[in-house]
Amino acid sequence: MPQIQLAVFDMAGTTIHDENSVAKAFQRALNLHGYPKVTLQEANEKMGYSKPQAIRDLLLIHEQDSDKITDSLIEEIHSAFVQGMLDYYANDPSIRAVADAEEVFEALQNMGIKVALDTGFSRDITDIILKRVGWADGRLVNASAASDEVPMGRPFPHMIQKIMAELGITDPKSVIKIGDTEVDVNEGHNAGCLMSIGITSGVFSEEELIPHRPTHLAKNLREVLQIVEAYELQTKG
Template sequence: MIEAVIFDWAGTTVDYGSLAPVIAFKKAFKDVGIELTDSEIRQDMGMAKWDHIGKILNMNDVKDQWKHEYGSLPTNDDRKRIYLGFQKSLIKYLRDYTELKSGVLKTFNYLKEYGIKVATTTGYTNEMMRIVEKKASENGYAPELVVTSEDVHDQGRPSPAMIQYIMEKFNIDDPQKVIKVGDTLVDIEEGHNAGVKTVGIVEGSSLMGLSQVEFDELDDEQQLVKRNEVKRKFELVNTDFIIDNIYDLVQIIEYLNEAMDKKW
């Protein structure tokens, strides 16, 4: 039987479209004279933010911009400066981007009813998560365990360390009894590295990159095209299950439980 579900946060359970980190990254880099596109930011979304900034600074276009602006490549001190600016911006934006996505409470209540433990992993820091966790709790969503890379010696995604830490805390030995749910490819890679079942969420995901309003303004055919684009990306990294909405997770759990019952 499935014993635990591990959710991501932004783009999965809160912040439809994972907008807050994108806005914060853009501002932090613009403050040092670097322009970023959404696709450049979202390419490694889900990683610990320090690691993510390192990835961005290593992009060819960003290095070219930096050379043009400063006459040299960015240093570790530059990375620290950007990281501090990013933290300051994100903490500000998180207060406005922690609304629960549709179906989260219904799914959460189902999991509680059937005794399935709920935990989370994230690319956010503990300080950031205190804001997100508090607002989510006020709206009825309160996972039993909230883990960041700071809890596992800064081993962020795609390392399996956070999931392994959760399994240890929950006394779960078999990774096949655990599901990791996320909206980025890094989420899926984290799940694969831990040996757990992986579920990718399509609507409101960072991979789709649209706000709720932007998605709702599309006609049915355009929405289908967007869903299929995201599904193909998840399929390319061998995601075990792909769902449109978080409440579709219930069907996945029931399917897996039935399959386990037949196996034994």
């Protein structure tokens, strides 16, 4: 059985506390640009995707004239979303890591497993979040990847592959992925990860994640650690 060398976690909703703020900001940006019928439910369903791709997907539903769906319009809506998120993550007092995140990261590090983050956010938002929660110094988080740093965001495997290359890890079967959305689970599958763990404390429920075939389901990060510990015991047994 392969040794786990790397755990790649999603950010908002998985390791960073989120009160639907991302989906609300996403919905607001579309509403303000002439698409008032975009619902919060639709925005939630696009969580985890790279945000420009998610904007394009929703415009294809809400814009009858496909000629109006231009790169320029998508960039304009995305810029409004990014500005809202930058303001939120820089200033909102509720920004914090989810329960047990740092303890789980430290436990994994002590087991010889590197910890990384990937996200549907762009790098500018990612860096603000890392600074706000004190993870920018490399002590608990060894690497991070943002969706604007790779050719394609989730569910494509490029962010995981970028992190692996940065950390010198070559075998995807030594990597596990953890996240709260369908695209997190599918990203793990597409990267060929040993495990693709769906966590049910974020956007998607257990019932919503099951059709995407997660290798495991966890209610919280503590359960993720238990899954890893059980696997490590099995490999040594």
